[in-house]
Amino acid sequence: MKYLITGGAGFVGSHLTDALLSRGDSVVILDNMSTGSSENLKGVISHPGLSIVQGSILDASVVEGAVAGVDHVLHLAAALGVFNIVDKPLESLRTNIQGTEVVLEAVRKFDKPLFLTSTSEIYGKNSGGPLNEESDRIVGSPLKSRWSYSEAKAIDESFAYFYHLEYGMPVRMVRLFNTVGPRQIGHYGMVVPRFVSAALAGKPLSVYGSGNQSRCFCHVTDAVAGMIKVIDSPDSIGQVYNVGNNSEITILELAKKVIAELGSASEIEMVEYEKAYGAGFEDMERRVPDISKMKREMGWAPELGLERIIGDIAAHMGR
Numbered sequence: 276m277k278y279l280i281t282g283g284a285g286f287v288g289s290h291l292t293d294a295l296l297s298r299g300d301s302v303v304i305l306d307n308m309s310t311g312s313s314e315n316l317k318g319v320i321s322h323p324g325l326s327i328v329q330g331s332i333l334d335a336s337v338v339e340g341a342v343a344g345v346d347h348v349l350h351l352a353a354a355l356g357v358f359n360i361v362d363k364p365l366e367s368l369r370t371n372i373q374g375t376e377v378v379l380e381a382v383r384k385f386d387k388p389l390f391l392t393s394t395s396e397i398y399g400k401n402s403g404g405p406l407n408e409e410s411d412r413i414v415g416s417p418l419k420s421r422w423s424y425s426e427a428k429a430i431d432e433s434f435a436y437f438y439h440l441e442y443g444m445p446v447r448m449v450r451l452f453n454t455v456g457p458r459q460i461g462h463y464g465m466v467v468p469r470f471v472s473a474a475l476a477g478k479p480l481s482v483y484g485s486g487n488q489s490r491c492f493c494h495v496t497d498a499v500a501g502m503i504k505v506i507d508s509p510d511s512i513g514q515v516y517n518v519g520n521n522s523e524i525t526i527l528e529l530a531k532k533v534i535a536e537l538g539s540a541s542e543i544e545m546v547e548y549e550k551a552y553g554a555g556f557e558d559m560e561r562r563v564p565d566i567s568k569m570k571r572e573m574g575w576a577p578e579l580g581l582e583r584i585i586g587d588i589a590a591h592m593g594r
């Protein structure tokens with residue numbers, strides 16, 4: 276199979292590229308290199324099955340040219356990272372809504388299957404317990420840039436789903452929960468690489484808010500394995516699946532664990548949310564995925580724990 280991966284030079288996209296090339300598929304990457312980089316692809320850059328188009332998903336002619344020549348489109352390109360979204364809300368809205376519409380139109384025109392990478396952010400601040408695919412979205416004011424990524428990705432899902440219903444387009448979707456591992460960049464607000472890099476440098480680990488907010492972290496290798504199960508399955512058309520790890524940890528405990536795992540002398544500093552993200556920032560207390568649909572229908576469950584995640588990120592950072 277020949278796949279187009281939009282955002283294939285990014286963190287998740289580059290791991291997906293590695294996995295598809297290693298099983299014998301060909302990959303065309305379309306990426307504008309805004310948060311992605313050729314460094315992420317250095318292990319496969321001269322692979323005969325890989326080609327790279329540098330361009331934007333907002334450019335319909337570039338997208339059409341790329342979509343026309345492949346068998347299947349995997350849409351990962353997006354503007355993300357809390358700092359990115361809060362700093363450049365318009366650019367992220369345009370990329371995440373108009374960009375996806377451009378991709379959908381090209382996919383319809385050339386009659387290809389589409390796989391869409393959505394996010395647990397669509398559930399917003401619903402902290403009620405493990406979130407299943409039917410759980411409600413609870414989001415704050417549309418005037419808060421914090422929620423624009425959630426809104427945009429939710430609209431993407433609706434667009435893709437109604438393209439499936441109205442045009443019969445084969446669409447598959449996953450909602451990734453916090454996915455972490457080597458190649459992820461910390462300075463857009465991703466907590467695990469930020470902590471690992473601080474711990475390796477002996478600098479303080481900044482915990483925002485009370486530190487009692489909890490998250491679950493999934494190794495990118497596990498997430499990509501789950502994505503490929505959904506991409507390959509004939510039964511996943513018209514479906515959305517939560518892909519994540521359901522083992523929960525508070526951010527303060529995470530900071531302590533990173534320090535202990537890496538034998539670091541770093542200290543922990545508590546930082547008010549407002550200092551980190553500006554006034555009016557809202558966050559959710561918990562975010563835990565219910566992954567029973569993936570287990571039941573795709574026979575998938577995550578296998579790699581936090582120790583392995585921290586170790587792999589540290590090794591990638593040159594430890």
Ligand SMILES: NC(=O)c1ccc[n+]([C@@H]2O[C@H](COP(=O)([O-])OP(=O)(O)OC[C@H]3O[C@@H](n4cnc5c(N)ncnc54)[C@H](O)[C@@H]3O)[C@@H](O)[C@H]2O)c1
Nearest residue numbers: 282284285286287307309310311331332352353394451454
């Ligand atoms: N990493 C996570 O925890 C996580 C969680 C939920 C969902 N996701 C989703 O997974 C996908 C990949 O995210 P990631 O973590 O790899 O982030 P990333 O920033 O590393 O990847 C996004 C890629 O899209 C590219 N891109 C951005 N704007 C573009 C444009 N206009 N045209 C072409 N390319 C463009 C970037 O250069 C980058 O390579 C995204 O759709 C994201 O919403 C990620």
